[in-house]
Every structure is written in C-alpha cells, then in structure tokens.
Amino acid sequence: MTEILNITNLTITPKSAPNRLLVNNVSLTLSAGKTTCIVGESGSGKSLTALSIMGLLSSQLQAQGSIKFQGNEITKLDNKALQSIRGAKIGMIFQEPMTSLNPVLTVGYQIGETLTAHLGLKGAALKEKISALLTQVGIPVERANSYPDELSGGQRQRVMIAMSIACEPLLLIADEPTTALDVTVQAQILQLLDALKTRMNMAMLFITHDFGVVADIADDVIVMFRGEIVETGTKQQILSKPKHPYTKALLACVPDAEGKKQLKPIDYAWLKEDKAAA
Amino acid sequence: MSEVILQASNLVKTYTQAAGRFGFATSQIKALDDVSIALKAGTTLAVVGESGSGKSTLARCLLQLQPFDSGKVLFQGQDLAKLHGDDLRSMRKHLQMVFQDPFASLNPRMKIGEIVGEGLLIHGLGSKAEQQEKVHRMLQRVGLEVADTQKYPHQFSGGQRQRIGIARALVLEPKVVVCDEPVSALDVSVQAQILLLLKDLQREMNLSYVFISHDLRVVRHIADEIVVMNKGKIVEHGAVADVYNAPQQTYTQQLLSAIPGRKAA
Structure with a gap:
C-alpha cells in the first residue's frame, strides 16, 4: 500500500501560550485507497490536525513536527509551493456547504x-x-x-x-462534510465519497464526531481526546473492541437505533484516574 | 392509557414566498398540511423529519408562538387559539420550550439568575425570596451551582448553556415542554448527559415532552411515540418500537435505513 501522507510528532500551540498543547505529539499515516477517520469531541484537535496538513492554520497558532506528503516535507514550504499542492494534490471539503461557496x-x-x-x-x-x-x-x-x-x-x-x-487529488480531506445535512442526504454523500475514493484510489482523511458515520465509511480510525491520539486501529477494532477507557466511554454515549443501549455519559474525573493508572 | 394533555387537530399553516424572476410572483408552501397529534400526559412524543418537513413550524404553532391558518390546539381541553392577552400569558407557564441553539437562545447581557428567574417574575409567582429559592433549586437540579446565578452566558460551555435553557423552562413547573432539537448542537458525550437529565426530570416533575428532532438515534432513546413528517404532512405515527421495527411507509423506511452505522452494526 502506498503511503501518501506521514505526520510525525505534530504539536500545535497558540503563539501567545506555547505551553497550551492544542494538538500534542500526533503521528499518523495515510495510505492510498484507505479512509481514515479522526473521531473526537469539540476541542479534541481533530480539525486543527487537518488544517495543518493544508497549511491553513491561523496565524495565531504555531505547529511543530513533520508532515511529509509523498515523502516530501511540506511544513517548510512557502505559500507559493503550497499553493501548487493545495487544491491539486490535496483536496479539501469543509463542513458548511452554505458558507464555503x-x-x-x-x-x-x-x-x-x-x-x-x-x-x-x-x-x-x-x-x-x-x-x-x-x-x-x-x-x-x-x-x-x-x-x-x-x-x-x-x-x-x-x-x-x-x-x-x-484535479484528481491523491489525498482528500473531509472535515465533517455531512454534519449539516439531513440523514438521507448524508447517506448519499457518504456513498458518493466512498465510491470516488475507490475509483480514484485516493487516501481520505475524514473528520467526524459521529460514530455512525465512522461505521459507514472508515477503514481505519483515530480517536483524539484533548489534543492527543488515545487510540488507533481498524474500524472493527475500535468499534467492537475498544481498548482505551476514553474510547469505551465515548462509545457508551452514542445512542443506537435499536434503543437497547443504556446511555452512559463520560465521567471525566474517573477517566483521569484511570489514565494515570494505565 | 393516560389522558391526552395537548392535542392538535387539523393544523394548516401556509407560507407565502416571493417567486419568479424579480420576486413579483408568489408561491405557496404548505408547512403544515392537516397535521393532528395527541400528546399523552407524562410521555414523550417525538416529531421527526428532515429540514423543511414542517416540524419546527409545528412546535411554534403548538405554543401559539406563530399563528396558523386553520385547526385547533387544545391544552387540557382548552382551545389555545381562543385565548388572548392575560389568559394566554397565564396559560403559557404550563407550556414551555427548550431551544436548539444554546448560544443564541440566552440573552448575553443577562445574568443566569435573571434568565432563569425571568419567567417567575413575569408570571408573578411567589415573593422575591421564594423566586430566588426556586431558581437556586432548579439550577442545582440541572447540575449547576448557586454561584452561577451571578455569571453571564458566555462563561458557560454549550452543554451547560443547554442546562440553563432547561432550568429556565422548568422553573415554572410546566406541564408540557416542547424541545426543539435540544441536543443537536452538542457533542455526543454532552448529548447523553442532557438526554438523561431530560428523562430524569420528566419522571420527577411528570412532564410531557414534544421532542422535535432529525436524529433518529436520539429519538429512539427518549420517545414513547413518534410522528414522522415529510413536506408538511404526517406520514407515519405510532409507538416508537413499532415504527422502528416495522415501518409501514416507504419514507420512514428510507429515513431509518439512512441512519449512519446501521448496516455495520
């Protein structure tokens, strides 16, 4: 499998407060023809990770670490060089179809x-x-x-x-592309993206907070919590055999269509102790 | 079978929209086309549908926040459309609403204590001390603190603001609460907290909910009965388990099969 993108030890902090780690030591690899979902709550750093690949981070933020696209470091590129990759070799879809046109x-x-x-x-x-x-x-x-x-x-x-x-990109980044849509429309768009990915053999990075969407579209899953990757694995591993307490807790919050599950909110205090113990 | 507390019969609401090249022509859109629902006391009736199905219009018409063309809304047997002025206002304390957007539905210039207490003040319920006591108790009940009365909305997270919105609605001890997409702007972990809170409060205060939502997974967890709307019409209606297990209408089947993650699960 061809590796398209490698992120190593990506850390994002505000310029004004370099000790606040918005994204902390994130490493991931995206391969051609595979869909990788980043799941997490708001503030987990999933969108920042995606934006940093495109070099679209706010000027208030600074990123450290390495992002290699087809083996070439792209964090050091100037705007002009980035311009030739953005939109051509890396495509991006945003959440709000109303405001992005x-x-x-x-x-x-x-x-x-x-x-x-x-x-x-x-x-x-x-x-x-x-x-x-x-x-x-x-x-x-x-x-x-x-x-x-x-x-x-x-x-x-x-x-x-x-x-x-x-421009037939090698990598497509989709940041919550179906969140603003009705369910039936969402199902169509997910199908379309999946078909395009297969046909064009793209690597797809799909940001979402919805585990239902993950179940439909992902090959691999990355779970983020407060700026860190807490667990990675195939879709089957994450959904049916989650290992990290946060992944388990997050899955327990998701209502199921059968209504069999007893919803259980995340107990963050417990999570912290558990994390320290682990 | 419990008694029906809120009943809407044959509601019709038409919007007129500018049409044609320069907007000189008009076209009519039926937002509610002969809609009838019945909410049983102490239960939750979910209204589901996609955008434009008329579910939010229904919510507003139920509370008389918006006039409708024809039809009737009976609350405990009383026709709400016939009430005016003070009578309608005093009836309103029994009918409250929780809104979708916890960022837009709280006045940013008011302190939480004022926001939650405003209803008590308007309806003149109790002395000042009693009102304050009620506000404090309600805030604690929804998981906030007494000290929070002195804070402003921007000092709270989305989930906390939704708790404030719930406290504001429930402090009046209403009988019916219309929740218009109360959890759709929230993270899934916060969503679970708010859903459980709403369920607990329903049991404690014997509330009846009209729960407007586009998320069929959420509805499955909170509703007793469900009404499916499409283009202003009710296409299916029944007990939640029946509709989910054996949807009769093609549209309902489509909606259910579009729930993400259903195939994989």
Missing part, C-alpha cells in the same frame, strides 16, 4: 477556477471537464449556470466535492 459566482465558474489555476484548462476543454465533474457527483450538467443559493444543501456539498476532486 461564493454566492455571486455560478457553481460552474467556481469549479472551473480550480481547473484553470492548476491545469490551465480553458474554453471548450474547461467546459467539458466541468460537465464531466458535475456528472460524476450526480448533479445535472445544466446546473453549472446556477448560483449556490439555487441549490439545496446536499447539492452544494456535491459541488464542493466536484471542486475538491477536480
């Missing part, structure tokens, strides 16, 4: 921007590629002339996906 440009134009910038496509070739992409994500071709407000949330997220896969 420009409301005054047609969706066709916005998909085209990526293609022109990275592949230099123009004219008929550009139009053809836009149509092909829209078809791939299941949107009628004539929708290229629509503005974002004329599309539903699910369609907008499909447009975002079309943009992110436009």
Whole structure:
C-alpha cells in the first residue's frame, strides 16, 4: 500500500501560550485507497490536525513536527509551493456547504477556477471537464449556470466535492462534510465519497464526531481526546473492541437505533484516574 | 392509557414566498398540511423529519408562538387559539420550550439568575425570596451551582448553556415542554448527559415532552411515540418500537435505513 501522507510528532500551540498543547505529539499515516477517520469531541484537535496538513492554520497558532506528503516535507514550504499542492494534490471539503461557496459566482465558474489555476484548462476543454465533474457527483450538467443559493444543501456539498476532486487529488480531506445535512442526504454523500475514493484510489482523511458515520465509511480510525491520539486501529477494532477507557466511554454515549443501549455519559474525573493508572 | 394533555387537530399553516424572476410572483408552501397529534400526559412524543418537513413550524404553532391558518390546539381541553392577552400569558407557564441553539437562545447581557428567574417574575409567582429559592433549586437540579446565578452566558460551555435553557423552562413547573432539537448542537458525550437529565426530570416533575428532532438515534432513546413528517404532512405515527421495527411507509423506511452505522452494526 502506498503511503501518501506521514505526520510525525505534530504539536500545535497558540503563539501567545506555547505551553497550551492544542494538538500534542500526533503521528499518523495515510495510505492510498484507505479512509481514515479522526473521531473526537469539540476541542479534541481533530480539525486543527487537518488544517495543518493544508497549511491553513491561523496565524495565531504555531505547529511543530513533520508532515511529509509523498515523502516530501511540506511544513517548510512557502505559500507559493503550497499553493501548487493545495487544491491539486490535496483536496479539501469543509463542513458548511452554505458558507464555503461564493454566492455571486455560478457553481460552474467556481469549479472551473480550480481547473484553470492548476491545469490551465480553458474554453471548450474547461467546459467539458466541468460537465464531466458535475456528472460524476450526480448533479445535472445544466446546473453549472446556477448560483449556490439555487441549490439545496446536499447539492452544494456535491459541488464542493466536484471542486475538491477536480484535479484528481491523491489525498482528500473531509472535515465533517455531512454534519449539516439531513440523514438521507448524508447517506448519499457518504456513498458518493466512498465510491470516488475507490475509483480514484485516493487516501481520505475524514473528520467526524459521529460514530455512525465512522461505521459507514472508515477503514481505519483515530480517536483524539484533548489534543492527543488515545487510540488507533481498524474500524472493527475500535468499534467492537475498544481498548482505551476514553474510547469505551465515548462509545457508551452514542445512542443506537435499536434503543437497547443504556446511555452512559463520560465521567471525566474517573477517566483521569484511570489514565494515570494505565 | 393516560389522558391526552395537548392535542392538535387539523393544523394548516401556509407560507407565502416571493417567486419568479424579480420576486413579483408568489408561491405557496404548505408547512403544515392537516397535521393532528395527541400528546399523552407524562410521555414523550417525538416529531421527526428532515429540514423543511414542517416540524419546527409545528412546535411554534403548538405554543401559539406563530399563528396558523386553520385547526385547533387544545391544552387540557382548552382551545389555545381562543385565548388572548392575560389568559394566554397565564396559560403559557404550563407550556414551555427548550431551544436548539444554546448560544443564541440566552440573552448575553443577562445574568443566569435573571434568565432563569425571568419567567417567575413575569408570571408573578411567589415573593422575591421564594423566586430566588426556586431558581437556586432548579439550577442545582440541572447540575449547576448557586454561584452561577451571578455569571453571564458566555462563561458557560454549550452543554451547560443547554442546562440553563432547561432550568429556565422548568422553573415554572410546566406541564408540557416542547424541545426543539435540544441536543443537536452538542457533542455526543454532552448529548447523553442532557438526554438523561431530560428523562430524569420528566419522571420527577411528570412532564410531557414534544421532542422535535432529525436524529433518529436520539429519538429512539427518549420517545414513547413518534410522528414522522415529510413536506408538511404526517406520514407515519405510532409507538416508537413499532415504527422502528416495522415501518409501514416507504419514507420512514428510507429515513431509518439512512441512519449512519446501521448496516455495520
């Protein structure tokens, strides 16, 4: 299996408070054709980890450690060099399909921007590629002339996906791409992402807080808690045989559709003692 | 079979929307199309549906926070739409609401004590000391502290704010509480805490909940009965176990099979 991305000892701190570890010593590897889910609660550092891969961290934050994309260190790259990777070899989808599209440009134009910038496509070739992409994500071709407000949330997220896969990236980062969507739409989008991943043999890094989504889409799972990775494993290992007390506690909070499970909130005090003992 | 405490019959609500190229034309959207529900005392009725299904409109119409075109809402046999002014206001203390967004639903300039006590003040319930006592007791009951009365909403996390929202609704000792997506903005661990809190409070205070949600996993854990809405209409209605185990309508089947993680589980 080809390794696409290696993160080693990534630590993120605010510049003003270097002792506050927002992300603490995180290491992970992403391989082609595999979906890795990062699961965690808000504030666990899952989004920061994803943003740092794209070099999109806020200027208030600083990152230490190594991020290697296809074997090349990308943390030291300047903006221009990063620009050629971002959007081309690494695609990203964000949570809010409402705010991540420009409301005054047609969706066709916005998909085209990526293609022109990275592949230099123009004219008929550009139009053809836009149509092909829209078809791939299941949107009628004539929708290229629509503005974002004329599309539903699910369609907008499909447009975002079309943009992110436009240059056939090796790595697709999806940060809670279905959180804002209805369940039936969510199921369609998950299916689409999974099919695209397989067809294009991409590595996919999928950030979510929803264990149901993990069960549907993940190959490997990384559980984060307060900036640290507490457990990694295959989907089967994490979901059915979790080892770390936090993973167990988090799973016990998830309501099941059968209603058999007794919900149990996390007892953080207990967790701390347990962690110290372990 | 317990008595019906809140009943809505044949509710119709139509929104008029600007349409056409310059918005000169109008089109009608039926947000509620002949909707009838019955909430039994001490139970939870969940209303589920996707965005645009009319579930939030139903919540607001039930509480008379929004006028509807036709239909009736009976609370303990009394027609709420016929009540006005003071009568409606005094009835409102029996019907409370918990909102979705714990960040938007608390006034950032008011202290927690004022937020939770405001209802008591408006309805003139008890002396000042009694009101304060009630606020303190309610806050402690939802897992906050007496000292928190002096704090402002921004000093609390999302889950704590939702507890404040619950305290505000319950301090009036209502009979019916409409919860509009009360846990959907919360982390799953916090969600579990709030769900359990709502369940405990229901038992202690004999509350009846209308629980609006799009999350079918959450609904399974809290509801006794469930109503499935689609495009303003009720498509299916029944006891929670029946609807989950043997959904009759195609739409309900689709919704249930779209629950993430169901196949793998």
